[in-house]
Amino acid sequence: MTAYKAAQLDTVKPSRIARAADDEVGGNGDLRMGELSDLLGYALKRAQLKVFDDFLRCVSSLHLTPAQFSVLLLMEQNPGRNQTEIANALGILRPNFVAMLDGLESRELCMRVRSAHDRRSHSLVLTDRGRATLARAKKLVATKHEARLNEVLGPANRAALLQMLTTIAEDF
Amino acid sequence: MTAYKAAQLDTVKPSRIARAADDEVGGNGDLRMGELSDLLGYALKRAQLKVFDDFLRCVSSLHLTPAQFSVLLLMEQNPGRNQTEIANALGILRPNFVAMLDGLESRELCMRVRSAHDRRSHSLVLTDRGRATLARAKKLVATKHEARLNEVLGPANRAALLQMLTTIAEDF
DNA sequence: TATTGTTATACTCTATAACTATA
DNA sequence: TATAGTTATAGAGTATAACAATA
Numbered sequence: 448m449t450a451y452k453a454a455q456l457d458t459v460k461p462s463r464i465a466r467a468a469d470d471e472v473g474g475n476g477d478l479r480m481g482e483l484s485d486l487l488g489y490a491l492k493r494a495q496l497k498v499f500d501d502f503l504r505c506v507s508s509l510h511l512t513p514a515q516f517s518v519l520l521l522m523e524q525n526p527g528r529n530q531t532e533i534a535n536a537l538g539i540l541r542p543n544f545v546a547m548l549d550g551l552e553s554r555e556l557c558m559r560v561r562s563a564h565d566r567r568s569h570s571l572v573l574t575d576r577g578r579a580t581l582a583r584a585k586k587l588v589a590t591k592h593e594a595r596l597n598e599v600l601g602p603a604n605r606a607a608l609l610q611m612l613t614t615i616a617e618d619f
Numbered sequence: 620m621t622a623y624k625a626a627q628l629d630t631v632k633p634s635r636i637a638r639a640a641d642d643e644v645g646g647n648g649d650l651r652m653g654e655l656s657d658l659l660g661y662a663l664k665r666a667q668l669k670v671f672d673d674f675l676r677c678v679s680s681l682h683l684t685p686a687q688f689s690v691l692l693l694m695e696q697n698p699g700r701n702q703t704e705i706a707n708a709l710g711i712l713r714p715n716f717v718a719m720l721d722g723l724e725s726r727e728l729c730m731r732v733r734s735a736h737d738r739r740s741h742s743l744v745l746t747d748r749g750r751a752t753l754a755r756a757k758k759l760v761a762t763k764h765e766a767r768l769n770e771v772l773g774p775a776n777r778a779a780l781l782q783m784l785t786t787i788a789e790d791f
Numbered sequence: 792t793a794t795t796g797t798t799a800t801a802c803t804c805t806a807t808a809a810c811t812a813t814a
Numbered sequence: 815t816a817t818a819g820t821t822a823t824a825g826a827g828t829a830t831a832a833c834a835a836t837a
Binding site: 701716738 | 795
């Protein structure tokens with residue numbers, strides 16, 4: 448393998464770190480978490496739930512889930528692509544993408560447009576409302592959600608974390 | 620906030636990193652992922668799915684899910700605790716814990732024992748088979764699953780990642 | 792009255808097979 | 815025949831209300 452340079456961590460919430468070493472992490476009254484404190488998958492899951500919760504909270508005024516946000520984002524970045532392409536890019540199965548699009552389309556955030564070249568497929572395009580909503584969502588995500596993560600982790604560590612997660616997602 | 624020392628990352632899969640900068644991450648043919656490549660929540664979710672998949676694969680011979688593994692682990696670390704306590708510690712709702720325990724108990728990995736002090740509650744205890752299965756699971760997780768993560772990330776970064784995820788789960 | 796385990800239930804996600812209309 | 819979108823369906827995971835036994 449190729450190694451990252453050692454990521455030297457210190458001084459963040461030493462009390463927490465101490466408690467982790469004590470094997471009494473987690474705020475569960477006083478249950479011992481044992482090897483669970485060292486399981487990357489367990490930490491990953493708990494962190495993911497927290498982050499998604501915060502995302503929903505930060506963007507609640509627009510009524511967008513993380514999944515819906517990602518779909519709108521991809522439509523903006525890839526105008527004219529069809530359902531299969533957008534769904535595949537996000538790891539959403541085509542059958543499950545239908546109801547999701549129905550929801551976004553009924554809120555007039557996007558449209559399905561029959562392709563002229565291949566009348567089987569639907570080109571997906573953002574509406575003006577969709578573009579505006581996405582723009583507002585991006586601003587909320589950046590200034591509230593990601594900003595909070597930056598506060599907790601620090602910018603350099605946030606970047607390191609993103610890098611490692613991406614490595615796992617792609618090269619693991 | 621208190622900062623981690625900068626976690627300096629480099630040289631892991633430069634081609635992937637370059638593609639990330641190119642905004643064409645993800646193996647989606649050629650769709651642009653846009654700001655998604657920078658969303659911590661998105662990276663977190665994808666990494667979590669990969670890691671859980673690998674966990675299942677590594678431990679498939681024992682037919683244990685991550686959730687089941689975590690329950691057995693907590694029973695071992697906290698013998699005699701009741702359902703509510705174990706479930707709470709793992710963020711599992713008590714009603715949903717019932718079917719889960721039914722499954723583990725029917726495989727004779729654990730037992731519900733009516734408490735003498737409070738006849739409403741069930742003390743949870745591992746059976747010998749449960750202890751043996753857990754021991755084998757731990758070995759598989761350590762030598763196959765976590766070992767692979769260590770290869771991909773390097774030990775220092777694996778530790779840094781765990782630390783940051785725990786920080787998010789607890790202090791975010 | 793409160794709590795433990797439980798049932799029932801519902802809603803979201805995810806996954807697969809099969810249909811239709813086009814190609 | 816193959817593909818795009820769709821329907822139907824089934825299985826996990828998660829959430830809440832309410833009940834019986836016990837405290």
